[in-house]
Amino acid sequence: MLHSLDIRDILIIERLELDFGPGLNVLTGETGAGKSILLDCLGFVLGWRGRAELVRQGADQGEVTAVFELPSDHPAREVLAEAGIPVSDELILRRVNARDGRKTAWINDRRASGDVLRQVSASLVELHGQSDDGGLLNERGHRALLDAFASHSDLLEATRTAWKARAAAARKLEAARSSLAAVKEEEEFLRYAVKEFDTLDPKPGEEAELDSQRRLMQGAAKIREDVSRAFAALGPEGAEGMMRDADRWLQGAADRAEGRLDAPLEALERAFLELGDAAQGVETALDALDFDPHALEACEERLFAIRGLARKHGVLADELADFAEGLREKLAALDAGEEGIGALEAELAKASATYDKAAAALSKARAEAAGQLDAAMAGELAPLKMDRAVFETRLSEGEPGAEGTDTVRFTVATNPGAPAGPLNKIASGGELSRFLLALKVVLARGADTLTLIFDEIDRGVGGATADAVGRRLAKLAEGAQVLVVTHSPQVAARGATHFRVAKSVNNDMTTSEVRALATAERTDEIARMIAGAEVTEAAKAAALDLLKG
Known part of the structure; x- marks a missing residue:
C-alpha cells in the first residue's frame, strides 16, 4: 500500500x-x-x-x-x-x-x-486509463491475464518445464546433426589421418628422446676413432708395454742402486694402477660408442617422421598423441553417428509428447477459465448499465511456446447482433472505461498487493x-x-x-x-463538481445525498 x-x-x-x-x-x-x-x-x-x-x-x-x-x-x-x-x-x-x-x-x-x-x-503500482491501460488493451497480454484469472500456475509451470525440455532436446539433436555433417565432410581425411597415426604411433616425450639418441650417435661416429687410438696407446703396444719394460729394467738395477730406485719403483706401481683404470674407462667408452650405423638411420627416419607429422597438423610433437586421440573420437562419432542421431530423435519425440500433453491440459483449463471470465464479466457489466453488451474471451491455436499453444483475445460487442471486435476498436470512450473497469474488477480479485x-x-x-x-x-x-x-x-x-x-x-x-478534505469540505467540493463555478444550496443537498450513498 x-x-x-x-x-x-x-x-x-x-x-x-x-x-x-x-x-x-x-x-x-x-x-x-x-x-x-x-x-x-x-x-x-x-x-x-x-x-x-x-x-x-x-x-x-x-x-x-x-x-x-x-x-x-x-x-x-x-x-x-x-x-x-x-x-x-x-x-x-x-x-x-x-x-x-x-x-x-x-x-x-x-x-x-x-x-x-x-x-x-x-x-x-498499476496504472489504468482510457488510452494506456497497462496491458488490458494490448492483445499480447491477454493470455497472461486469463492465466492470472484462472490461477492454474501449476499447469503453466508444467508447460514451461516441458517446453524447456523439448527445446533442449531439439538443440541437442540439431547440434549432433551439425556435428555429424561437419565430420562427414572430413571423413576421408579422418580415416587417412587416423591410419597414419596408428602406423607411426607417436608417444609423448619421444621426439626429445630420439633427438638425444641421434645427437649421441652422430657424435660417436666422429670421436670413436680418436678414442680407439687412445685405447691402443694405453695398451701393451703403447704406454703399458713401455712401462713394463721400464719396470723390468729398474728391477734389475735396483739391487746395485743402494735403495735409490725404491721410490721410483713404488711410483711406477701406482702408475700401473692408474693406467689400468684409464684403460678400462676408455674401453667402456668405446663399448658405448659402438653402434650399428643402421640404428642412426632408423632413429633419424622416425624423428623426421614425427616432426613432419607435427608440422602437418600444426601441433607440437608432444601433442601428437592427444591430437590423434581427438581424431579417433571424431571418427568413432562418425561411425556411431547415425545410431546417436536415432537416440536423440527418440528423446525429442518423447519430450514433444510430454509438451503436447501439458499444453493440451493448459488449453483445456484456459477454455474453462475463458467461460468463467466471460460469465464474471457479464455480472460486472450489468451494474455498469451495459447489460446488453457482450464480452467474450476467444481462444485460437497459435505458435507453440513456453506458454502453450493458445492465442487469447478479449473481444466485445456493445449491442445485440453487432459484430464483436477488439476492446479499443469497438467501444466508445465511455463504454471503454466501463469495460476496462469491469475487467479490472474481475481480474483484480485476490490481487491485494x-x-x-x-x-x-x-x-x-x-x-x-x-x-x-x-x-x-x-x-x-x-x-x-x-x-x-x-x-x-x-x-x-x-x-x-x-x-x-x-x-x-x-x-x-x-x-x-x-489538500486532504474533511467531511464538510468534501460536501463543498462535490457540490462544486455538480454545479460548476456557482455552488447552490441544491448542489450542496445533492452532494450530501451522494455522500450518504
Missing part, C-alpha cells in the same frame, strides 16, 4: 506531502489544476517513462519520495532480496532529477538502477452510469488500495480519502497544492 508521497520542486509543485489511506482515494479539482502532475510525480519515483523536464523553474533539482507498506508475502520483497537491498515492512523509494537531466534513485537508502526500480515498482490507479476512467459517463462506476471502484477498493483521478461527483463521493488539487499564483509564480 502507498503510505505517503513527498514532492519537492517538481513542475509547479514547490513542496507537497500526502498521506494516503487504504481503500478508495479520490483526487478531484478543476481542469488544469495539476491532478495529472501528481501522477507524473508518482510515475517519476517509480521509474516510469514520463516528461523529460520535471524540475521546477528556479530550483537546482527536483525530488520525489514514496513510502510503501509491504506485507510479509509481498512480491517486492523477492525483488529487493535478489538485488541485495535491505527488506523491511516499510519500503522507501526516492528519486532525484538534477537540472542537467541526471536522474538518481535510491531504494531504502541504497542506490538503485533504473531496471531494479522498475522491477520493484511493477509489483507495487497492488495499488491501483485509475486516471479519469469515468470520463464520458454521467448520471446513473457514473454512480455505477463509483460503486464498482469502491467494491474494488475493498480488497486493494485504489487511487482515482476523477471529474465525476458520483465517483468522488465513494472515496474513503478525498484530496482536492488546486492551482494558485503568487508573485507571478504558479504552484499546485493538494
